[in-house]
Structure formats: C-alpha cells, structure tokens
Amino acid sequence: MNILAIDTSTYVMGVALLKDGVPVGEMVTHEKKNHSIRLMPAIRALFNEVEMEPKDLDRMVVSEGPGSYTGVRIGVTTAKTLAWSLGVPVVGVSSMEMLAQNGRYFQGVVSPFFDARRGQVFTGLYRGAEGTMVSEKEDCMTIHEQWLTSLKELDEPVLFLSPDIDKHEELITEILGDLAVFGSAIDCLPRPLELAVVGMNAIVDKQETHTFSPNYHRLAEAEAKWLEANKNNVRDN
Amino acid sequence: MSERESTTILAIETSCDETSVAVVRNGRDVLSNVVSSQIESHKRFGGVVPEIASRHHVEQITFILEEAMKEANVSKDEIDAVAVTEGPGLVGALLVGVNAAKAVAFAWGKPLIGVHHIAGHIYANHIVEELTFPLLTLVVSGGHTELIYMKEHGSYEVIGETRDDAVGEAYDKVARTLGLPYPGGPQMDKLAHEGEAVINFPRAWLEEGSYDFSFSGLKSSVINTLHNAKQRGEQWSNEEIAASFQASVIEVLVTKAMRAAKEKGVNRILLAGGVAANRGLRKTLTEACEKADITLTIPPLKLCTDNAAMIGSAGTFLFWDGKYADDRLNGQAGLMLK
Ligand SMILES: [Zn+2]
Numbered sequence: 358m359n360i361l362a363i364d365t366s367t368y369v370m371g372v373a374l375l376k377d378g379v380p381v382g383e384m385v386t387h388e389k390k391n392h393s394i395r396l397m398p399a400i401r402a403l404f405n406e407v408e409m410e411p412k413d414l415d416r417m418v419v420s421e422g423p424g425s426y427t428g429v430r431i432g433v434t435t436a437k438t439l440a441w442s443l444g445v446p447v448v449g450v451s452s453m454e455m456l457a458q459n460g461r462y463f464q465g466v467v468s469p470f471f472d473a474r475r476g477q478v479f480t481g482l483y484r485g486a487e488g489t490m491v492s493e494k495e496d497c498m499t500i501h502e503q504w505l506t507s508l509k510e511l512d513e514p515v516l517f518l519s520p521d522i523d524k525h526e527e528l529i530t531e532i533l534g535d536l537a538v539f540g541s542a543i544d545c546l547p548r549p550l551e552l553a554v555v556g557m558n559a560i561v562d563k564q565e566t567h568t569f570s571p572n573y574h575r576l577a578e579a580e581a582k583w584l585e586a587n588k589n590n591v592r593d594n
Numbered sequence: 595m596s597e598r599e600s601t602t603i604l605a606i607e608t609s610c611d612e613t614s615v616a617v618v619r620n621g622r623d624v625l626s627n628v629v630s631s632q633i634e635s636h637k638r639f640g641g642v643v644p645e646i647a648s649r650h651h652v653e654q655i656t657f658i659l660e661e662a663m664k665e666a667n668v669s670k671d672e673i674d675a676v677a678v679t680e681g682p683g684l685v686g687a688l689l690v691g692v693n694a695a696k697a698v699a700f701a702w703g704k705p706l707i708g709v710h711h712i713a714g715h716i717y718a719n720h721i722v723e724e725l726t727f728p729l730l731t732l733v734v735s736g737g738h739t740e741l742i743y744m745k746e747h748g749s750y751e752v753i754g755e756t757r758d759d760a761v762g763e764a765y766d767k768v769a770r771t772l773g774l775p776y777p778g779g780p781q782m783d784k785l786a787h788e789g790e791a792v793i794n795f796p797r798a799w800l801e802e803g804s805y806d807f808s809f810s811g812l813k814s815s816v817i818n819t820l821h822n823a824k825q826r827g828e829q830w831s832n833e834e835i836a837a838s839f840q841a842s843v844i845e846v847l848v849t850k851a852m853r854a855a856k857e858k859g860v861n862r863i864l865l866a867g868g869v870a871a872n873r874g875l876r877k878t879l880t881e882a883c884e885k886a887d888i889t890l891t892i893p894p895l896k897l898c899t900d901n902a903a904m905i906g907s908a909g910t911f912l913f914w915d916g917k918y919a920d921d922r923l924n925g926q927a928g929l930m931l932k
Contacts, residue, residue, distance in 0.1 A: 393689050397696045397921040411701045426645065427686055430652050431693050438694040441656040442670075442701030507649040567660070572654045583638060 361400070361439070362553035365392040365432035366424025366452040367471060367520050371549030372399045374407055378557060381407045383550045392431045398434075418556025419442060420547070421449030423479035423496065423574040424471055428524055433571045435532045446561040447569055450552055453481035457490045458551035459544040465514035468494060473498055473522035479574055480504055483524050489558075498574045505532040514538055518545050595725045604673045604698065605906030606655075608691030609711050611635075611642045612735070612899070613654040616668035617673075618906030622721055626664035627896070627903035630654050633777065640776045641766070648686035653696045662902070665730035671700050677909025680919070681929030682737070688925030696921060707909045708919040710931050711900075712738060713750065715866035717911075718897040718904035726889075732851045734875070735867030736762030736779075739807045739847075741854050742931070747911050750931045753854055754805025761843060762869045764809035768816050768839055772832050775805045782836045787874025789833025791841035793819060796919070805854050811877060812842055827863060844878050852882050862889045870898040 358378050364371040366519035368391055373383035384399045404410065411437035424430040433449070440447035452565055453469045460467035463485060470480035478501045508515050517529055518540040529537045576584070600619060607614040617626040629631035632650045636642045664668075681688055692708075699706040715738075716731045724797055725747070733740040739761045741754035759767065762779055770779020793849060795815050798808040825828055855863055863883055870873065870892055883890040912918075 391924065393693060393920045394924045396693070397700060401700060401921055411703075426648070427689065429685070431689060433879060434652055434693040435657060435688050435697045437652075437656055438659070438697035439701050441659060442698045567657045568653070570649070573649075577643065577649065579639055579643040579646060 358557055359409065360416045360418055360553050360557055362418040362549045362556055363400070363416055363436050363520070364420040364433045364452065364455065364547055364549045364552050365396060366420045366422055367428065369546055370395060370399065370518065371547060371552070372396070372403050373526065373549035374403055374409060375552045375553045375557060376407065376409065380550050380553070380562055381409070381549070385549060387546060392428055396431060396561045398437060411439070413444055414443055414509065416445055416556065416561065417447040418553055419447065420452040420455050420552055422452055422572040423498065423519055424452050426573060428551050429571040429573070435567070438567055440505050440566050447566050448556040448559045449510045449562050449569060449572065450555045451481065451496050451572065452547065452558065453479065454483065454490060454492065454555060455483070455552045456547045457483035458555065459489060459518055459540060459548065460516045461485045461490060463516040463538070465516060465538070466508075466511065467516045467518060468503070468508060469518045469522070470525070471519060471574070472524055476502065478504065478525070482508070501528060502532070505529060509533055509536065512536070516540060520545055600666060601674050601910055602672050603675055603677050603906045603909050603913060605709075605902040605909055606691045606695045607679045607900055607902040607905045608651045608655070609679045610687060610900055611647045611650075611679070612901070613651050613658050614663035614900065614902035615658045616902035616906045617662055617665070617668055618903055618910060621717070621907045621910035622724070624903045625668065626662045627899050627901055627922065628662045628665065629896070630658055636850035637776055639782040640770065642684070644684045644686050648690060648704050650751065651687055652766060653919060655690060659694070659698070671832035673702065673704055675705040675707050675909070675913045677707040677905055677912070679711045679714060679905050680923060681711065681926035683925070683927065685712055685925050685927040687925070692923055692925045696923060699923065700921070705913070705918045706765050706920070706923060707907045707912045707917070708923050709909045709912065710929060711836055712740065712742070712931050713908040714904040716742065716744070716864060717908035718866060718893045718901070719864040719891045720907050721897060721903060722893050723891050726862050726904050728858065729862040729864060730851065730855050730858060730860045730864050731864040732879070733866045734761045734845060734847065734869035736760060736766065738867055739809070741805050743745050743853060744771050745855070748915060752769060752931060753805065754856075756809065758810035759813065761807070761847070762842070762867075764813050764882070765869070767813050771817055771820065772835060780838065781831070783874060785833045785836035786840035786874055789831060791837040792834050793830065793838035795819075795838050795840055795842040805850050807846065807850070812839065840874050844875050847875065848878050848882050851879065852886060855886070855888055861887070861893040865890065865892045866898070868899045871895050
C-alpha cells in the first residue's frame with residue numbers, strides 16, 4: 358500500500374511516504390515556521406526524491422488533532438482534498454496516538470501531551486502491546502494537575518512525551534515523583550512515519566472523506582461562551 | 595484573447611463565511627458556482643466568528659468541490675488551472691481554500707493561480723458583460739469600500755478607499771443600534787424604502803478632491819441622534835433613521851464615483867461587492883450614470899456576494915498571462931491589490 362502521511366498539528370512539520378507498505382522517506386522540520394507555505398513544497402520534494410507520483414497513492418493519513426487549530430486544519434484540509442482529488446480514502450489518526458508510538462517499548466504507560474495553556478493539556482494514555490500502542494484512556498483536554506493525580510493512582514511508571522515538556526516537568530515530578538519518566542528530546546517530537554504506519558493498519562471507510570474534519574477536543578471560544586450564556590434555552594429546546 | 599480554444603478554471607473562494615467552488619470557462623461562462631453560506635451559524639454571535647468560519651470551511655470544502663465539478667459536468671482532464679482567493683480576508687478561512695487549491699493542483703498536475711478577492715468582485719462584472727476600458731469600479735461590501743480605476747485587464751489603481759469602517763460594516767453597526775438582527779444591511783435597505791430621509795446626517799466629503807471615504811462619523815451621528823431624541827422624549831422611527839442614514843451613505847458614494855469617472859474620463863462604471871445588492875444605491879447610481887451617459891454594470895445578487903465564479907473569471911486572465919503561483923502560495927489577510 359502506498360501512503361502519504363501529513364502531520365502539522367504542532368510546530369513540527371512532518372511528511373512521510375510508504376511504498377508497498379515500506380517506509381521510503383520522510384521529511385521533518387522542528388522549526389517554528391509557517392506550515393501553510395512549507396507543507397506543499399515538502400510534499401512535492403518528497404515525491405520527487407523517491408520518484409513517486411500523487412496518482413500512485415492508495416491512502417492519505419493525517420494527524421487529526423488535538424493540536425494547534427490552524428496547524429491541524431492545514432494538514433486535514435490538504436489531506437482530505439488530496440484524498441478527494443485522487444479518489445482514495447483519508448484516515449485520521451490522533452496526534453496523541455502518533456506521539457505515543459515513540460514510547461512503544463516502555464515498560465509502563467505512556468502519556469503524550471501538548472500544552473493547551475492555562476494549566477491545561479491535550480493528552481491521552483497508551484500502553485505498548487506487541488509493538489503497537491493501545492489506548493487506555495480516551496484523548497481529552499484536561500487540567501494537567503488533575504490528570505497527573507489520576508495517573509498517580511495507577512501506581513506504575515509513566516513515560517511523558519511532549520514537545521512542551523519543559524513547561525510541565527516541574528508539576529509532573531511534583532505529583533508523580535519517581536514514577537515519572539521523561540522522553541528524550543527526540544522521543545518528544547512526533548514522527549510522520551509512525552503516523553503513516555498507524556494509518557496503514559487502520560480500517561477505512563471511503564465514504565468519510567467529505568465529513569472528515571479535525572478533532573479539536575475543544576469548542577471554539579465563542580461557541581463555548583454562547584453555550585454557557587444560553588444554557589437554559591438550549592436545555593429547554 | 596487566447597491561443598487556446600477554451601480555458602476552463604476550477605476556482606475556490608473561502609475568504610469569509612462562504613465556502614464556494616466554481617467552474618468557469620473562458621472567464622465568462624459559469625458552468626457551476628456552488629456557494630455554501632454559513633450565515634445561519636454566525637447569526638447567533640451577531641457577526642462572523644473567524645474560528646467558527648474556518649471550522650465550517652474544512653467541513654465543507656470537498657463536498658463543495660465535488661458538487662461544483664458534478665454540476666459543471668467536466669472531468670479533471672478538462673480543468674486547465676486551479677484558482678483561489680489568496681487574500682484579503684480572514685486568514686484562517688483563506689488558509690482552507692489556499693491549501694485545498696494547492697492539494698487539487700498538485701494531485702491533478704495543474705497550475706495554481708492566486709487571485710485577489712477584490713479583483714474577483716470586479717470580474718463578477720465581466721461574467722455579466724465583457725469589460726471595456728478604461729473603467730471605474732465602486733467596490734462596496736462588509737469589508738471594503740473602494741474606488742478602483744482600470745485602464746486594462748489586470749491593472750488596478752485604487753484611487754479612493756475607506757479610512758475607517760467599510761460601508762457594509764457601517765450598515766451592520768447602525769442596524770445593531772436599531773436592534774435589528776445580523777446581518778442588518780438588507781433590512782436597513784428595506785426600512786429605508788419605507789421611511790422618509792427627514793434627518794440631515796453629515797456627509798463625509800473629507801479634503802477637497804479626495805476620493806476616500808469615512809463612515810465612522812456618520813455612525814456616531816446616528817447613535818448621538820438616537821440618544822438625544824430619547825433624552826428629549828422624542829422618537830424617530832427606524833424607517834426614518836434608516837432612510838436618513840442611507841441617504842447620507844449613497845450621496846457620498848455616488849457623488850464621489852461620478853466625480854472620479856469624470857476626472858478619469860471613463861465611460862464605464864462597475865458596481866461590485868455585497869452592498870451592490872442595496873436597492874437605494876443601485877437606483878441612485880443608475881440614474882446618475884444615465885444622466886452622465888456612462889454605461890453601468892451591476893451584477894445579479896448571486897455574483898455580488900462572495901462566490902467562486904468571480905475568482906474563476908479574474909483567475910482566467912492571470913492564467914492567460916501565465917501568472918501562476920507556486921507551492922508556497924499562502925493566505926494573506928491584508929493582501930494589497932496591485
Ligand atoms: Zn467580498
């Protein structure tokens with residue numbers, strides 16, 4: 358199976374290609390630069406390098422969020438429009454699941470996360486099983502302190518993977534003590550080839566391209582405020 | 595005009611709260627022009643919420659692409675290029691269209707063309723009646739109020755623009771003051787026709803000879819008038835306020851447009867943008883143009899409001915000129931018209 362995988366859910370820009378299910382190339386940068394400008398040139402360059410063409414693709418895979426709203430939208434828009442243009446399915450993979458892959462051989466649970474400001478994080482909980490990651494707690498947006506407290510109750514080692522680890526290291530250590538393990542700087546960065554492989558093993562529904570959209574895990578601010586202000590009316594109706 | 599027998603452009607427009615895709619042949623034949631409006635979704639917020647607009651665009655984009663291709667009954671092989679609005683507009687909204695356009699262009703191996711949104715509004719007129727030069731366009735919408743002189747295809751000289759609110763914005767703000775639901779513009783126009791322009795609101799002529807506009811003073815004047823009337827226990831009807839406000843707006847727009855036409859020596863005026871739907875403006879401008887023996891083009895409503903066919907029309911001329919964009923094309927909120 359030939360797959361193009363795209364990840365722009367954080368500042369990491371990742372593009373990867375599988376040919377007959379085998380990784381043939383990936384292009385990754387960890388610069389805080391504009392995804393909208395750089396994504397398509399990266400995709401074209403990668404295709405050229407490995408001498409593949411868009412029409413060779415059988416499937417698109419993209420990190421569907423959580424993450425930066427704009428970043429995720431650029432990846433998802435590009436992926437679903439490529440999928441539609443080429444008549445192939447698109448598979449969305451949680452950006453948490455993608456990042457969790459880097460802890461595949463860890464003995465314990467893996468908690469990937471992205472900072473979501475004001476003490477909050479996008480996170481999830483995974484465990485390695487025969488080389489793949491299985492979700493133990495659904496991805497969510499939550500107050501990190503509460504999340505960490507619930508992890509402490511598991512009473513087993515937790516591997517933390519995040520591009521925002523510096524900002525949260527102190528809190529994690531404070532709550533989990535010796536149970537906390539921190540990924541290396543490289544393990545903390547999502548890799549598009551991991552995404553491609555997870556997406557290759559996923560079951561797809563071809564009808565889903567049109568309705569496929571990011572999984573933001575959070576309402577737009579105006580929407581949340583409106584719902585709060587109209588709580589009673591909404592309930593009445 | 596072209597070495598080709600026929601040029602077919604797939605066009606995408608997502609600069610604000612409309613997701614639109616069109617297929618346009620030779621810059622004039624609209625084979626399809628699908629517009630999905632989000633207005634119902636934004637109504638409850640009293641205006642367009644950028645993040646929500648962006649979310650809707652992602653949800654809609656391939657649906658609309660497919661509908662436009664189906665309705666036009668063309669295959670991807672018949673498409674010569676993919677045109678897209680690159681700006682100005684809401685940046686998050688623009689990004690969806692731009693990245694979708696890049697994806698289609700890459701997948702199908704077609705050239706990519708970036709189009710200025712206002713150029714699109716101007717070229718909506720070309721769909722109605724072939725453009726002749728030199729001409730003057732009065733662009734009036736929720737985001738724009740501009741007088742643009744063109745001596746030939748693709749050449750734009752902005753000779754006047756608003757220094758504060760766009761005219762459509764002023765309409766919406768006054769409508770809100772009157773307690774009318776969003777979007778207030780069309781309702782103001784309706785009320786204006788039912789009332790008498792009995793209040794003499796100020797006309798912002800600005801410096802001698804200036805073609806610029808300003809509507810914030812007028813808006814404040816309306817608010818002050820309402821406030822003072824309330825204190826004195828008087829009352830103006832909404833119809834009277836709307837008619838008086840509209841009279842001020844239209845007089846300035848039409849007078850400046852006619853003066854610019856005379857100075858520039860043009861005998862063709864185009865009306866463009868969503869506010870071109872305003873009946874009062876259409877009527878006054880039509881009368882003024884008749885009197886001055888100037889040909890006026892006003893597109894039908896569905897081509898005045900944001901739509902992709904106008905982007906396809908403007909994009910066709912860029913295609914014929916070989917003005918392609920590359921993979922680095924980006925959405926630009928404040929793109930200048932050059
Ligand atoms: Zn517009």
